[in-house]
Structures are given as structure tokens and as C-alpha cells.
Amino acid sequence: MVHVALCMYGSIRTFTSPKLRDHYERFFVPSLAKDSVDVYVVLIRDPVCSNPCSRSTPMSPCDDVNVEQMVHHLFRNFQIKHIEIRDKSDGIPTNQQLGGIDYVFRMARNNHDYDRYMRVRPDFFWTRRFKLLDHQENKIVTATKSDCIGSDMFFILSRQMYQTWWVVDARSLLKQDLRLPLDSCLFNHARHLVFQHKDIPSALMRNEDKIVTWK
Numbered sequence: 001m002v003h004v005a006l007c008m009y010g011s012i013r014t015f016t017s018p019k020l021r022d023h024y025e026r027f028f029v030p031s032l033a034k035d036s037v038d039v040y041v042v043l044i045r046d047p048v049c050s051n052p053c054s055r056s057t058p059m060s061p062c063d064d065v066n067v068e069q070m071v072h073h074l075f076r077n078f079q080i081k082h083i084e085i086r087d088k089s090d091g092i093p094t095n096q097q098l099g100g101i102d103y104v105f106r107m108a109r110n111n112h113d114y115d116r117y118m119r120v121r122p123d124f125f126w127t128r129r130f131k132l133l134d135h136q137e138n139k140i141v142t143a144t145k146s147d148c149i150g151s152d153m154f155f156i157l158s159r160q161m162y163q164t165w166w167v168v169d170a171r172s173l174l175k176q177d178l179r180l181p182l183d184s185c186l187f188n189h190a191r192h193l194v195f196q197h198k199d200i201p202s203a204l205m206r207n208e209d210k211i212v213t214w215k
Contacts, residue, residue, distance in 0.1 A: 001035060001036050002034075002035045002036065002115045003036045003038070003112070003115045003116075004032060004035045004036065004037045004038050004114060004115065004116045004117075005038055005040060005105075005108035005111075005112070005114040005116070005117045006032075006039045006075070006118050006120070007040050007101070007105055007108055007120070008039070008040070008041045008042070008043075008104070008119075008120050009042045009100040009104045009119070009122075010043070010044060010097075010100070010122045010123065011046060011088075011120060011122070013123040014060045014122075014123045014174035014205040014206070014207065014208075015043070015070065016066075016067065016070065017028075017066070017208060019075050019208065020125060023125055023127065023194065024126055025195045027126035027129050028120075028126045028129075029075070029078075031129045031130050032078075036079075037075075037078040038079045038080075038108070038111070038112065038114070039071075039075045039080045039081060039091050040081055040082045040085065040107055041080075041083045041104075042082075042085075042103065042104050043067060043084070043085045043086075043087070043122060044085075044087070044101060045085065060093060068083050068085070071083050076143045080098075081111060081135060082107060082140065085170055089100075091098075093113045095192070097152075098173055098178070098182055099174055101119055102166075102170075104119075105117055105162070109162070114159065114162075116156055116157065116158055117157045117162050117166070118154075118156045119155050119156075120153075121153045121154065123204050123205050123206075124143075124153055124203065124204060125203040125204060125205040126203075127201060130199040132151060132156065132197075136158075136195055136197075138158070138160060138161070138193075139194065139195035140187070140190060140192055140193050140194045141155060141156040141195050141197050142154065142156075142187070142194060142200075143153040143196070143197065143200040143201065143202040144198060144202055144214065144215065145183065145196065146214060147214065148181070148184055148187065149181045149183070149184070150183060150186065151183055151214070152183040152187075153183075154200060154202070155164070161193070165193060169189070169190065170186055173185055181193045194199065201213060201214070201215065202214040
């Protein structure tokens, strides 16, 4: 059995949508049914976010208790190791998105030396189940995204790739002033390592009526 660290980081946004979580349940959760999964979740509130569910309390229609209950229910068949809801940039390093991803990865790695480390955005909209193959262990497996080498919305690292690529190369970007989108900064110099998984199309739920997709 493969031991997986599921690392979710990002603004709450549409994670509160029953429709989005239903797609997580129908497509994402069953894809990991044969694995042993530990869950680490860090969700961000932003006082000026356009999406009201991401705003800092008391402006948000969803308080922290409700959001935590959503996480527990969604991942009830996994082992939930950590749930944290914090204000934007509160203790997260510069290059916030990358720093946040690394923050959760470090938390998982400090707890256990996992077989796989899986990064996912809270507002990722799942439309298919997927399966990982053995030959992908030496690759950075990402969702499909035709306008970039790989997708930072969802990607999977084997223990080997976490140690040789993330710790050495990706983490070094934390010290830089990144001027390009995160997926470009992360994957442009690792294009020979990236494998875009055809069964994981990139998609984000912007609101109840708008799903943005990339082919």
C-alpha cells in the first residue's frame, strides 16, 4: 500500500460549494481508495478577497468551524493529521503561494517520510478519476495545462522527486523575486521531469456558475 501525504493549500474560495466537494468525492477520493492517505490542510482567509467565503471573519458567511467540518466530512475515510485556517500571509514566507505549498509539504515530511506528496488547490474542480503508474515515480506528475510545462494546481511527487527536485530546486525559488506565474517558475527548468496526466485536466471553480478549464 502506498502512503500518501495529501497537502491542500490555498484560499478557501469555492471549497465551501457543495458542488465542488461533491466532485471531490466522486472523482478525487476514489482515485486514492487503495492508498493510505494522511491529510494536511491549510486554508487562507483574505480580508479583501472578492469571494466572500475566503474573507476573514466575521465578514465570511462560513466560519472556521463550518469549514473544518467540511474538510472532515470530505476526507472522512482518510487520516486527517492537520487542519489550519489562517489569515493571508500570517507566518507564510515570501512568494506566498510557493511558500504555502512548501509550508504544508514540510509539515507532512516532518511527520513521516511518505511514498508520495500530493499538492492540490482547494478550488480544484475534479471531473475524472485517475491512476498513477509505476513508471511515473521518477516524474513530476501534474494536471494537464496546455499553456505551460506543468500545472501548479495539482501535482504529485514521489519520495525520490520530493528529495531530489522539490527540496533542492523548487525550494530555492523561495529566495527569489518571482515575476512569472508560479507554474512557469516551478516547471520551466524541469520540463524533462514533468509528466502531464491526461486523466487530470486542470479546472478551477471560480463561482457556482463558472468553471475555468485548461486543455
